[in-house]
Amino acid sequence: MIPFLQPSDPFPPLERALRRPNGLLAAGRDLSVATLAEAYRQGIFPWFSDGEPILWWSPDPRMVLFPAELHVPKSLARRMKKDDYRVTADTAFDQVIRGCAAPRDDHGGTWITRRMIHAYMRLHAAGFAHSVETWIGAELAGGLYGVAIGRAFFGESMFARRTDASKIALVRLVRQLQAWGFGVIDCQMQTAHLAGFGAREIPRREFSAMLGSLVRSSSVPGPWVLDAGA
16 A cells, blocks of 8 residues: 655655555655655656546666766767757747647557646746757757756656657757766656667666765756757
8 A cells, every 4th residue: 555645744765665566655745846846856756647646656676867878879860960950948848748748649648637737837937847849940849858956857758740859859958967967867667768878777776875965966047058069
């Protein structure tokens, strides 16, 4: 059983998370800026569907990408040498999160509900949530969003309307975060897609210990502007 938290209740220790489903820790509380920031600082994130209570997760192991370990596939590196696109940050957060929330071809649902969109819009306004956008001409071709606390970035979702557009945004983000001295990018759960960029699993206890210092580091003030040479 997992606890159902009231608004003032602290999150339980990560060790109490279930093994099946992997990482389910608690239910309840709310999606306020304060609650979400508290959760991310501890390596906890919300993930639930319409009709469910808010569910909080901290899986073990944890999929992470260390910026210095970024691997760019050769085909993508060739694509990025073209000059038919541009990449920005924090210029279209609303469009990016709604693009990520759109149903995918392989299923009709989404976990990024209207409630989640509004919560992360508030996080963006508070300076915690950020987006990276890939543009081809005037079209938003793809992008991603996530949460930054201190020098840790917690990736949430990405989308593409053009081939490789979200991948370009990811590579650009990782290179920028490395330039800013970020220590880790949280990818949450294992996926072959992110493994192809160098992401790997580490024990939850290692991830939690790493966050302890990273989230207390000085943050990069927003809105973010990408360095030209990153």
